[in-house]
Structure formats: structure tokens, C-alpha cells
Amino acid sequence: MGEAETLSPQQFEEFYAGTRRALRSYICRVASNETVADDITQESYIRLLNAPPMREGQRRSYLYRVATNLVMDYRRAQTRQRTWWQHFSRFEQSTDARLDLIPDMHKLFAKISVQERALLWLAYVDGAEHREIAEILRLKEKSVKVLLHRARRRMEAILMKHGFEASHG
Numbered sequence: 001m002g003e004a005e006t007l008s009p010q011q012f013e014e015f016y017a018g019t020r021r022a023l024r025s026y027i028c029r030v031a032s033n034e035t036v037a038d039d040i041t042q043e044s045y046i047r048l049l050n051a052p053p054m055r056e057g058q059r060r061s062y063l064y065r066v067a068t069n070l071v072m073d074y075r076r077a078q079t080r081q082r083t084w085w086q087h088f089s090r091f092e093q094s095t096d097a098r099l100d101l102i103p104d105m106h107k108l109f110a111k112i113s114v115q116e117r118a119l120l121w122l123a124y125v126d127g128a129e130h131r132e133i134a135e136i137l138r139l140k141e142k143s144v145k146v147l148l149h150r151a152r153r154r155m156e157a158i159l160m161k162h163g164f165e166a167s168h169g
Contacts, residue, residue, distance in 0.1 A: 004053040016045060019060060022126055023067060029125070030117045031071045032110045040070045064136040068118050075114050111158050116151035123148055 007015065023044065027037040044067040054062060109117060118137060122128040133148075134141040 002055050002057075004055050006053045007049070007059075012049065015059060019063060020045075023063060026064065026118075026121050026126060027067050027071060029109065029121045030068070030114055031074060032106060032117075036071075036074055040067055040074065043070055061132055061135040064122070065138060068114075068137055071118075072114055108158050108162060109155075112151060112154055115147070116154060119144070119148045119151045120155060 020041070024037055024041045027040050027044075028034055031037050031040065044063055047066045048059065048063050051062060112120075115137065119133065122133045122136060123130075128136070130144040130148075131141050133139070134144045137144075139147065
């Protein structure tokens with residue numbers, strides 16, 4: 001795996017070029033908001049640049065872990081803000097004015113938790129192994145299999161409820 005090292009500007013550019021699209025796609029899906037995804041993508045790379053030296057093999061997991069934490073922080077802040085407005089002003093504030101423009105699948109995917117979206121995306125879109133998912137989401141590797149199974153079943157139930165057929169695989 002090599003020794004822990006700080007990225008040179010050229011190494012960072014190569015790493016960025018090789019990971020940016022996948023990371024942004026992951027964040028878009030988990031956050032369900034492209035504008036927020038852009039901000040979180042940028043912040044994730046900034047934090048990587050400011051992180052202590054690490055081995056090359058740890059960088060991707062670190063980057064995804066930071067992005068996941070930032071999405072969860074964003075969601076918690078959204079919930080607090082929504083609760084505050086409902087409690088103090090009885091004003092129903094829309095958290096995403098573009099909700100009507102999001103395709104149906106995005107709406108359905110948003111019905112599961114951030115962690116479930118992250119698990120499904122990392123496993124089935126990015127093709128990450130349970131070990132890597134565990135590292136990114138700071139879970140135990142054995143828990144990933146169970147949580148992934150539950151997320152898959154929950155998403156399947158949501159899809160079936162909305163007229164999609166169940167997969168038999």
C-alpha cells in the first residue's frame with residue numbers, strides 16, 4: 001500500500017480527474033440535490049487536501065467518508081430548519097423548490113434514508129466491496145451486508161408500492 005504521503009499538485013490533479021465524476025454522482029444521488037452536491041464535492045476535496053498524510057489506498061475511502069458525513073450534516077441541518085419553521089412560524093418552508101422537477105425515480109429514491117441511499121449507491125453503482133463501504137460509512141464490515149439487504153428490501157417495497165415489479169434475484 002505504500003507509506004503515508006501528502007499529495008503533490010500533480011498527484012492531486014490525477015486523483016481528482018479519476019474520482020470527481022463518480023464522487024459527484026454519488027453525492028447527487030445521496031443528497032438528492034445537485035447544487036448541494038456541487039458544494040459538498042468541493043468541500044470534500046478541500047478536506048482531503050487539508051487532511052494529514054495518508055496512504056494512496058486510503059484516499060478514496062476518506063473522500064467518500066467525508067462526503068457522506070457532509071451530506072448527513074446537511075440533512076440534519078435541513079431537518080432542524082424545517083422543524084424550527086414549523087414550530088415557530090407555522091410557515092411550511094420548502095426544502096427543495098425544484099422537487100416537482102425531479103423525475104419519479106429520484107422521488108422514490110429520496111424515500112429511503114441517507115445511509116440506505118449511500119449503501120445502495122456504493123454497492124450497486126460504484127461497485128464498492130463491503131469492506132470499502134464499511135470504511136466509507138464508518139460501519140462494521142459485517143453490518144454492511146445486513147444493512148444493505150434491508151435497504152434493498154425497503155427500496156423494493158417502495159418500488160412495488162408505486163407499480164414497479166419485484167426483482168427475483
